[in-house]
Amino acid sequence: xxxxxxxxxxxICKSGTSVKxxxxxxxxxxxxxxxxxxxxxxxxxxxxxxxxxxxxxYEQGVEKDKFLINHASLTLSTLTVTSAHPEDSSFYICSxxxxxxxxxxxxxxxxxxxTVV
Amino acid sequence: xxTVTQSQPEMSVQEAETxxxxxxxxxxxxxxxxFWYKQPPSRQMxxxxxxxxxxxxxxxxxxxxxxxxxxxxSFSLKISDSQxxxxxxxxxxxxxxxxxxxxxxxGTSLLxxx
Numbered sequence: 759x760x761x762x763x764x765x766x767x768x769x770i771c772k773s774g775t776s777v778k779x780x781x782x783x784x785x786x787x788x789x790x791x792x793x794x795x796x797x798x799x800x801x802x803x804x805x806x807x808x809x810x811x812x813x814x815x816y817e818q819g820v821e822k823d824k825f826l827i828n829h830a831s832l833t834l835s836t837l838t839v840t841s842a843h844p845e846d847s848s849f850y851i852c853s854x855x856x857x858x859x860x861x862x863x864x865x866x867x868x869x870x871x872x873t874v875v
Numbered sequence: 876x877x878t879v880t881q882s883q884p885e886m887s888v889q890e891a892e893t894x895x896x897x898x899x900x901x902x903x904x905x906x907x908x909x910f911w912y913k914q915p916p917s918r919q920m921x922x923x924x925x926x927x928x929x930x931x932x933x934x935x936x937x938x939x940x941x942x943x944x945x946x947x948x949s950f951s952l953k954i955s956d957s958q959x960x961x962x963x964x965x966x967x968x969x970x971x972x973x974x975x976x977x978x979x980x981x982g983t984s985l986l987x988x989x
Contacts, residue, residue, distance in 0.1 A: 792976045796918075801966060801979045849918060855974060862908040862927070862970060864977060866920035 760786050762854050764867035771842055771874055779837045779870045781852035787832035788854035792864075793825075796849040808835045832857060842874040877902045877969050879980035887986045888957045895942075896952045896983045898967030904928075906972040909943065909950045914964040914982075923965070926950065957987045 761784040771777045781791055790809055794802040806816045806827050814827035824846075826838040835854075839846050851869040878901045888894035900909070911923040926934045926943050933941050938955045954961055967980040 790974060801981045802920075802977075804976050804978070807976055851918070851920065853920075853977070862925060862972075864970075869918045 760784075760856065760865045762788075762852065762865045762867040764852055764870050766870060767868060768871045769873070771872070773843055773874055774841055776838055776840045777842055777872060779839075779850055779852075779872070781835045781837070781854065781867050783833045783854045783856075783865070786854075786865075787857040788835075789832065789857045790855045791829060791835040792853045792855075793827060793835070793837050794851045794853070796851060796869075798849075802851065805837075839872065842872070844874045847872055847874045877904070877907075877971065877978050879967050879969050879978055881965075881967050881980035881983050883983045884981070885984045885986070887988060888954075889988050890957055890959060892957050893953060893955045894957055894985065896954075896965050896967075896985065898950045898952070898980055900948050900950065900967070900969050900980075902948070902969065902971075904971050908970045908972070909941075910968040910970065910977065911939070911941070911950075911952045912966045912968060912979075913961075914966060915962070920966075924952065954985075959987050959989065961985060962987045 763782045765780045793805045796802045805820045806814045808814045808827045808829040810829045816822045829835040852867045853864045880899045907928045909926045913921045913923050924936045940953045942951045964982045966982045968977040
């Protein structure tokens, strides 16, 4: 089946630094990718929708200058957490919709644990 | 905006028994998709079952089946012959037709006991 790979799976960074998380579709082209955040024992909260070649669409309450999303190719979207703080520590997970897909097929990455110390 | 409600934060079932997880949703859309995802401790999101709103027939995948009541906006998941490996968080999700994102409920933590 289709595979979406996230990297790194775990990252620890210092407060004030930036960290980049990659989301790659390995065997299909993804026109649209979605970034979610999940706090412990909570649900997945949509942060933004990333379309290849255009600016991401952020959900209400998500700071676009803090969570930079780039979707430069049909197989790669990146999430950069800028000037990270401990409250940004969370599980981040991406999903991708194959190019030309009718709409209801979504593939998830394995997720990335971010710890800000 | 669409909302998805899972009213059971935690449930427990004995191995080999049947359990039903509830989900209701609110939408003004007529065409949409509904999903149940399983999230084990590894945090990997695993698609359990999906339902197209235009289909009246309830979806079934082996031991997993849904009871889709469109008028009532209800989408429950039945797990038959529960197995220890079914222990996980289960999320109900809604997607508008047209390439939109999944909108998740708060989840139900299911524990299958020996």
